[in-house]
Amino acid sequence: MAGSNPNAKPMDLTLKIWRQKDKNSAGQLVTYPLNGISPDMSFLEMLDVLNEELLVKGEEPVAFDHDCREGICGMCSLFINGRAHGPERGTTTCQLHMRHFNHGDTITIEPWRAAAFPVHKDLIVDRSAFDRIQQAGGYVSVNTGGVPDANEIPIPKTIADKAFDAATCIGCGACVAACKNASAMLFVSAKVSQLAMLPQGKVEAKTRVENMVAQMDVEGFGACSNTGACAAECPVGISLDNIAMMNREYLGAKASSENV
Amino acid sequence: MILDSKIPEGALAEKWDKHKFNVKLVNPANKRKYDIIVVGTGLAGASAAATLGELGYNVKAFCFQDSPRRAHSIAAQGGINAAKNYQNDGDSIFRLFYDTIKGGDYRAREANVYRLAQVSVDIIDQCVAQGVPFAREYGGLLANRSFGGAQVSRTFYARGQTGQQLLLGAYSALNRQVAYGKVKMYPRTEMLDLVMVDGKARGIVVRNLITGKIESHSAHAVVLATGGYGNVFFLSTNAMGSNATAAWRAHKKGALFANPCFTQIHPTCIPVSGDYQSKLTLMSESLRNDGRVWVPKTVELAQRLRKGEIRINDIKEEDRDYYLERKYPAFGNLVPRDVASRNAKLVCDEGRGVGASGLAVFLDFADAIKREGQPAIAAKYGNLFEMYAKITDENPYESPMRIYPAVHYTMGGLWVDYNLMTNIPGLYATGECNFSDHGANRLGASALMQGLADGYFVIPYTIGDYLAQTPYAKVSTDHPAFKEAEQNVKSITDRLLSIKGNRTVDDFHKALGQIMWDYCGMARNAEGLQFAKQEIRKLRDEFWQNVKVTGVNEELNQTLEKAHRVADFLELGELMVDDALNRNESCGGHFREEYQTPENEALRDDENYAYVAAWEYTGPGNQPILHKEELKFENVKLTQRSYK
Numbered sequence: 001m002a003g004s005n006p007n008a009k010p011m012d013l014t015l016k017i018w019r020q021k022d023k024n025s026a027g028q029l030v031t032y033p034l035n036g037i038s039p040d041m042s043f044l045e046m047l048d049v050l051n052e053e054l055l056v057k058g059e060e061p062v063a064f065d066h067d068c069r070e071g072i073c074g075m076c077s078l079f080i081n082g083r084a085h086g087p088e089r090g091t092t093t094c095q096l097h098m099r100h101f102n103h104g105d106t107i108t109i110e111p112w113r114a115a116a117f118p119v120h121k122d123l124i125v126d127r128s129a130f131d132r133i134q135q136a137g138g139y140v141s142v143n144t145g146g147v148p149d150a151n152e153i154p155i156p157k158t159i160a161d162k163a164f165d166a167a168t169c170i171g172c173g174a175c176v177a178a179c180k181n182a183s184a185m186l187f188v189s190a191k192v193s194q195l196a197m198l199p200q201g202k203v204e205a206k207t208r209v210e211n212m213v214a215q216m217d218v219e220g221f222g223a224c225s226n227t228g229a230c231a232a233e234c235p236v237g238i239s240l241d242n243i244a245m246m247n248r249e250y251l252g253a254k255a256s257s258e259n260v
Numbered sequence: 261m262i263l264d265s266k267i268p269e270g271a272l273a274e275k276w277d278k279h280k281f282n283v284k285l286v287n288p289a290n291k292r293k294y295d296i297i298v299v300g301t302g303l304a305g306a307s308a309a310a311t312l313g314e315l316g317y318n319v320k321a322f323c324f325q326d327s328p329r330r331a332h333s334i335a336a337q338g339g340i341n342a343a344k345n346y347q348n349d350g351d352s353i354f355r356l357f358y359d360t361i362k363g364g365d366y367r368a369r370e371a372n373v374y375r376l377a378q379v380s381v382d383i384i385d386q387c388v389a390q391g392v393p394f395a396r397e398y399g400g401l402l403a404n405r406s407f408g409g410a411q412v413s414r415t416f417y418a419r420g421q422t423g424q425q426l427l428l429g430a431y432s433a434l435n436r437q438v439a440y441g442k443v444k445m446y447p448r449t450e451m452l453d454l455v456m457v458d459g460k461a462r463g464i465v466v467r468n469l470i471t472g473k474i475e476s477h478s479a480h481a482v483v484l485a486t487g488g489y490g491n492v493f494f495l496s497t498n499a500m501g502s503n504a505t506a507a508w509r510a511h512k513k514g515a516l517f518a519n520p521c522f523t524q525i526h527p528t529c530i531p532v533s534g535d536y537q538s539k540l541t542l543m544s545e546s547l548r549n550d551g552r553v554w555v556p557k558t559v560e561l562a563q564r565l566r567k568g569e570i571r572i573n574d575i576k577e578e579d580r581d582y583y584l585e586r587k588y589p590a591f592g593n594l595v596p597r598d599v600a601s602r603n604a605k606l607v608c609d610e611g612r613g614v615g616a617s618g619l620a621v622f623l624d625f626a627d628a629i630k631r632e633g634q635p636a637i638a639a640k641y642g643n644l645f646e647m648y649a650k651i652t653d654e655n656p657y658e659s660p661m662r663i664y665p666a667v668h669y670t671m672g673g674l675w676v677d678y679n680l681m682t683n684i685p686g687l688y689a690t691g692e693c694n695f696s697d698h699g700a701n702r703l704g705a706s707a708l709m710q711g712l713a714d715g716y717f718v719i720p721y722t723i724g725d726y727l728a729q730t731p732y733a734k735v736s737t738d739h740p741a742f743k744e745a746e747q748n749v750k751s752i753t754d755r756l757l758s759i760k761g762n763r764t765v766d767d768f769h770k771a772l773g774q775i776m777w778d779y780c781g782m783a784r785n786a787e788g789l790q791f792a793k794q795e796i797r798k799l800r801d802e803f804w805q806n807v808k809v810t811g812v813n814e815e816l817n818q819t820l821e822k823a824h825r826v827a828d829f830l831e832l833g834e835l836m837v838d839d840a841l842n843r844n845e846s847c848g849g850h851f852r853e854e855y856q857t858p859e860n861e862a863l864r865d866d867e868n869y870a871y872v873a874a875w876e877y878t879g880p881g882n883q884p885i886l887h888k889e890e891l892k893f894e895n896v897k898l899t900q901r902s903y904k
Contacts, residue, residue, distance in 0.1 A: 022815065040533045042651075048538055048766070055764045055819065060810055063818055065326060067499040069539045071647065072424055073330040095650045120470055121816040128447065131327050135439040139432035140391045144311040144716045145382070147389035151346060154400030164393035164418060167425060171329055200391045 008039040011103040015050065017062055018110045020119050023126075027119065029108065039099035043086065044069060044076065046098055047109075063122040071095040071235065074170030077177070078123055079110040084174035084233040092172065092235040112173050114182035116220045127173050129219035130187060136215035137208035138191040140200050159197055166194035168236050175230035175238070181222030186230040188216050189246035190238050196249050206253040213250055263516075263874060263889040266677040267371040272895050273353075276375045279678070280721055284728035291316035293732040295479040296723065297464055299451045299506050301328030303423070303708060304691025305485030306430035307715025313437030315720060317727075320477055321434065321443055322466060324450045324501055324821075329431045332487060332499040333711060336423025337544035337644065338407065339415035340708040342380040347404050351412040353377045358896060360706060363409040363596050364671070364699020365848035365864065366898050367519070367872075369891060371678060372696045379717040380709050384416055386716055390429040394418050405640075407704040408545050409596035409903075415705045420544050420644045426708055430715070449475075451506040452752075452824065453745040454482065454513045454687065461687035462735045464506075465745045467753075469821060472814040474746050474753075476737035480730050481686045481723055484510060485715065488670035488692040490523065492829045492836065493781070494773025496667035497529060497542040503825035504832050507674055507693055515682040516874040516887060518695035519672035520832065521840035524702055524849045525782050526668030527600035530651055530661075531620045540666040541651060543623070543644055545704040548593040550628035550637065551661070553600070555621050557581045559611040566618055572659055583607055591903040598701040598849045598862075599903060601665035605782050606860060608664075615662045624660035665782060669707060671698040671849065672839070675874040675889075679722035680714060683874075686726060690714035695872065700848025753813050756823045761806030765822045768803050772796065772826070772833055780837050785853040789841045793834060797881075800830040835875055835884060842886060845869045857900075866898050 012035040020027025034050050041049070044066050051061035067075040071092040078093045080086035086096045101107065109123065117125040155163075167190070175186035192209050195201025201208070224243060231240045268279040286294065294317050298309040301323040309321040323331060343356040356377035361368060384402070388394065394416050395403040404413040418425040437443040448469040455463040455476065463478040489504035490496040511517045528543045556562040557579045564570045583603055585592045593600075604621050607613065614620050629637050634657055638645065645656045652662070674682050674689035676696055681688050691711040698706065735741075779792035803826070811817045846855040846862035847869070855863040872889040 038534055038536060040653075041536050042538070045536045045538050049536060052764055052766060055808060055810060058808075058810065061819060063816055067325060067330055067501050068332060068335045069500060070335050070541055071650075072335050072421065073325075073332070073499065074334075075325060075330045090646075091650060095647070097650065097653070099653060124816065127326055131329075131435070131438075131445070131447075134329075134432065135435040139436045140389065141436060142386075142389045142433075143314045144307075144386060144433070144720065147385050150344070150384045150388040150394075151401045153388060155396060156400050157396045157398050160393050160396040160400075163391075164395075164425070167391075167393050167418075167428065168421060170424075171327065194393070195391050198391050198393070200389055 008099065009103065010036045010038055011098065011101065013037055013101065014106040016106065016108045019062070019122055022121055023118055037098055039097070041098045042069065042094060043080070043096040043098065044094050063124050065124050066094055069094040072170060074172040077112050077125065077172060079112060079177055081108050084112070084177040085235050090235060090237055112177035114176045114221070116182065116184070117173060117176065130171050130173065132219060133184070133188055133212055133215045134191065137204070137211040140195060141204060153199055155198060163194045163197045166190045166197070166238065166242055169238050170236055172235065174233050174235060176221065178229045178233035179222065180227070180229070181225060183224045183230070184216050184221040185224040185243050185246070186234060186238055188212050189242035192249060193242040193245040196245065205249060206257070209246060209249045209253050210257065261683070261876065261887055263675070263683070263887055264677060265369065265889055266679060267369065268678065272370060272374050275371050276378055283721055283725035286724050286728045288316055292318060294318065294727050295320065295734065296481050296483065297477055297479040298322070298483045298485060299464065300331065300485035300487060300693070301434065302331035302333035302485060302487055302691060303427055303430055303711030304693070304715045305331070305483070306427065306434045307712050308483055308485060308690060308719050309443050310430060310433035310437050311716055311720045312723070313440070313442035316442070319437070319443040320446065320479065322446045322449045322451060324448065324469060326447055328434060328445060328447060329428060331427065332502050333427045333708070334424045335499065336708055337420045337542065338546040339405065339417035339422045339705040340383065340426060341407065341414050341705040342384045342416060342709065343377050343414060344381055344384060346402060347413045349412045351414050355412065356380060356414065359410050360697070360703060361699070361896050362901055363703040364701050365862065365901055366699065366866070366870065366893065367847055367891065368697055368699030370893060370895055375718070376697050376710060376713050379713045382717055383709065383712045387426055387429050390432060392418065392425050392429040405546060405549060406594065408548065408594050408600070409703040417546070420546070420641060423708060426712065430712070450821065452509060452749045454510045455741050455745045456513055456684065457735050457739060457741045460685045463737065463742060465742070465749050467749065470816050472812070472817065474749050476742040476746060478735050478737050478742070480727055481688065483688040483690060483719065484674065484693050485690045486693050488673065489832055490667045490670050492772065492833050493667040493776045494769045495532065495537060495540050495777070497526060497540050500539060503828070505825050505828045507689070508828040508832055510674065510682070510684070510687060512877050513684065514877070515684050515687060516675040516876055517672070517835060518675035518872050518874045519839065520836040520875065521780065521843060521850050522671035522700050522848065523667060524597060524669040524671060525601045525665045527597055527604055527665050528623060528663045529666035530648065531615055531617065531664040541647065542666070542668060543648060543661060543663060545597065547623060547641060547644060550640070551593065551623040551625050552582055552627060553584050553593050553621055553623055554580045554582045555607045555612040555614060562612045562614060562618070565614055566616060581612070588903045595903045596701060596703060601782055602851060604665055620662040620664045622660040623663045625656065626660070629657065669702055671695065671700060671702055675872065679725065680719055681722070681726065686730070688719060688723065690719055700850055752824065753820065756807065756809050756820060756827070757813065759805065759807050759809070761808050763802070763806050764808055765819060765826050768799065768807060769826045769829065771799055772830055775799070776833055776836070780840050783851050783853050784840050786841060789837050793837045796830065796834045796837065803827065803830055838884060839873055839875065842873060843869055861900070864900070
C-alpha cells in the first residue's frame with residue numbers, strides 16, 4: 001500500500017488530552033491509553049480511533065476542529081507536545097502522520113491558548129477574531145462587474161509570486177498559539193502585504209493597514225516582540241518579511257494618516 | 261408536474277443577453293426591502309452573498325464551519341477555465357461550450373453551458389481586480405495551462421492552490437459586505453430544514469452548532485450553495501464535514517433531485533492505505549500535463565513488483581504500458597476524468613495494478629524532470645509533491661507517484677431552471693449543489709468556473725426577476741410553518757439521541773460507503789444495483805434502531821451533527837441507486853457494464869435517455885417519482901465521444 005512501511009509496527013501510546021465542557025467551565029488534562037496505532041495513520045485518524053473507542057464505551061468523544069484534512073482549510077489546530085500543529089515543520093495537524101511518533105510515547109494535546117481564542121469545548125477554540133480583522137479591511141473595494149480586463153493590469157512575476165506567498169495563509173491561528181504574547185502580527189501582515197504589493201491593493205493600502213491593526217488590538221492579541229516563533233511554526237511558511245513590511249506600511253500610513 | 265427549464269428563445273449566443281434585458285429589475289431603493297438567505301459560503305455561496313449585498317439586498321449567510329473561508333472550495337487545486345484565448349491557440353466561447361457539452365457526454369443543457377462559457381471571461385477579470393494572485397508570465401500577463409478534455413490552454417491557476425485563492429477573493433468581498441452591514445454572517449450554523457409558506461421558500465431552520473439552539477430565519481428567497489454529496493461514499497476527496505443535508509431536506513420539502521447517479525470519480529488520488537482511512541487526497545489533474553500514467557505490461561511483472569521481488573527501475577521501458585497514450589493518442593494522458601478513471605480500473609482488474617493492494621497505477625514524472633529539470637517541475641507542482649510525500653513518506657521526484665481513482669465531485673444535484681431556481685418558487689441552488697452544467701461528467705477546472713459564474717454573474721440577475729414579483733411583506737418566524745419545521749428538526753434530533761444503540765455513526769457511514777463504492781461506483785450493473793438497494797434499506801432500518809449518539813442537543817455535539825448528515829446520506833444513497841438503475845445506458849461517470857462498446861467505451865442511448873432525470877420525494881421508504889426534462893441539442897451534434 002502507498003507509503004506503508006512493512007517494518008513499521010503498530011504503536012501503543014498514552015494520550016493526555018485537554019477536556020473542557022464549554023466556554024464557562026474549567027478544563028483539565030485527561031489520560032487515555034491508545035493501542036495498536038498504525039504509523040501510516042494521520043494524527044487526526046488516530047484521534048478518530050480514540051473517539052470510536054470512547055463512543056463504544058459510552059463516553060463522550062473528544063471534540064476537535066477539522067475539515068478538509070488536506071492541509072488547506074485551516075480548520076484543524078491542536079497544540080501537540082507544546083507545539084502548534086505538532087513536531088513536523090511546515091505541516092498542519094491533519095497532514096501530520098503517526099510515523100513521526102514512537103511506540104510508548106506520551107502525547108499531550110491541548111487547544112490553542114490565547115485570550116483572543118476562547119475555548120468552545122475540549123480542543124475547539126473560537127477564532128472569529130480573525131474574521132473580524134479581515135472584515136476591517138482585508139479586501140480591495142471593488143463590486144462585482146465593471147472591472148478592467150485581467151491583462152490590463154500587468155504585474156511583474158516576482159511581485160505576483162511574492163503576493164501569492166503571502167496569500168497562502170490558511171488562517172489556522174498557529175502563529176498566535178506559538179507566540180508567547182499571543183500576537184496575531186503574522187496573520188494580519190500576510191493579508192496587508194499581499195494587497196500592499198499588488199497594484200489593485202495599493203489604492204486603499206493606508207486605511208487598510210490602519211484599520212486591520214486597530215481591530216487586531218481591539219480583539220486582545222498581544223504585541224510582537226520579534227522572536228519569530230510564529231513563522232517557525234507556520235504550517236504554510238508565511239515569512240517574517242511580511243511583518244517587517246506591515247510595520248513599514250503602518251508607519252507610513254500613520255505619518256500621513258487621514259484618520260486623525 | 262411539467263418541468264419548465266425556462267430557456268429563453270433565440271439564438272444560443274443571444275439568449276443570456278436577451279434574458280438579462282427581459283428580466284424584471286428591483287430598483288435600488290427597493291432592494292433593501294428584501295431579505296435573502298444564502299446557505300454555504302464556498303465559491304458559489306460567498307460570491308452570491310457578496311454580490312447580492314453589493315446590490316443592496318439584506319443577506320444572511322450561513323456555514324457550518326467556524327469561518328466562511330473554510331468551505332471546501334478552498335481545497336480545489338488545479339485551476340479555473342475561461343475562454344479568454346490569451347494564448348492565441350484557438351479558444352473561444354463556443355469552443356469552451358462545446359468541450360463542456362462533449363465532456364459531459366451530452367447530458368447537460370446547451371443554454372446553461374453556453375452562458376457559463378460566456379461569463380467565464382468576466383470571472384477572471386473580477387478575481388484579478390480583487391487581488392487574486394494568479395500565476396503570471398515574466399511579461400506580467402496571466403499564465404495558462406491545459407487540462408483534461410481540452411486541446412487549448414485555457415486554465416488560469418495559482419500554483420496548486422487555485423481554489424484557495426479564489427475562495428479567499430470571494431471571502432474578502434463577503435467580508436467587505438459584512439463590514440458594511442449588508443451581509444450578516446452565521447458561522448458554525450447548520451441548516452436542518454426549509455420553510456415554505458404558500459408553496460414558496462420563505463426561510464430555514466438551523467441549529468447553532470455551539471449551543472445546539474434551534475433557530476428560524478425568514479427571508480423572501482433562499483439560495484442553497486451547499487456543495488455536493490460525494491461523502492455518501494464515506495471515502496472521498498470532500499472535506500469531512502461536506503454533506504447533503506440542506507439539499508436533501510429541501511428535496512423532502514418538494515425540490516426535485518436531478519441525475520443523482522452522476523458522480524465523478526477522479527483518476528488521480530492517493531490510494532487507500534488502511535481501514536482507518538478517513539478521507540482521500542486528490543493529486544491535481546494538472547499533474548497529467550507532465551506526468552505519464554503507466555502500469556507493467558504483463559500481470560506477471562506486476563505481481564513480482566507487488567511482492568517486492570523487483571523494483572520499479574527494474575522494469576524496462578518496453579515493459580511499461582503507457583495505456584492512456586496508447587489508447588488515446590490525440591489526448592494522451594489528458595483524457596477526461598471518467599475515461600482516465602475507468603481505464604485505471606480496467607488495468608487493475610486485469611491484475612496489472614501496483615502497490616501492495618494492486619489498486620494503484622503509476623504517475624511518473626521522470627521524463628518531465630529529465631526534460632525540464634527538477635526546479636521547473638517543483639515550480640509548477642511543488643506543493644502537490646510535498647503533500648504526496650507527507651502522506652505516503654515517498655519522494656515523487658525520485659520514484660513515480662502511485663494513484664487510484666476516488667470519489668471527487670457530484671454532477672447531479674437539485675434540479676434548477678435557467679434562472680437557477682428549483683421547482684420550489686424562491687428556492688435557488690447554485691454551484692455543485694445544482695445539477696445544471698456538467699452533464700454526466702465534469703471537466704477539470706470547470707467547478708470553480710461554475711461556482712463563481714452562478715454566484716457573481718447569474719443569480720444576481722435572476723433572483724431580481726423573482727423578487728420584483730414578490731411583495732415586500734416579511735413572514736414572521738412565529739408563523740405556523742416555521743414552528744412546524746422547528747418541531748420537525750427537534751423530533752429528528754430527539755429520535756437520534758433516544759435510540760442509544762450499539763453501533764457508531766461512523767460505522768454506519770463506512771458501511772454505506774462500501775455498498776455505494778462496490779455497486780454504484782466506477783462500474784455498475786442492474787443486478788448489483790438491485791442488491792445495493794436492498795442493502796441500503798437494511799442498513800437504514802438498522803441505523804434508526806441501533807445508532808449510538810452520545811450527549812445532548814444543547815451543547816457542541818459533533819456526533820449528533822454527523823448523525824443528522826448520515827441519516828440523510830442513507831436516503832440519498834438509495835436515490836442514487838434508483839437513478840443508476842433507471843438509466844439503461846452508459847454516459848460520462850455513469851458506466852453501466854451492460855452498455856459498452858467492444859472497446860469498453862461508454863455506450864449512450866440518445867434515443868431513450870437524452871433527458872434529465874428529476875426525482876420527486878414521495879415519503880419515507882416510498883418509491884420516488886421520475887420526471888423527465890428532455891434535452892434538446894440544436895447547436896452540437898451528438899456523437900460518440902472520442903478522445904482517440
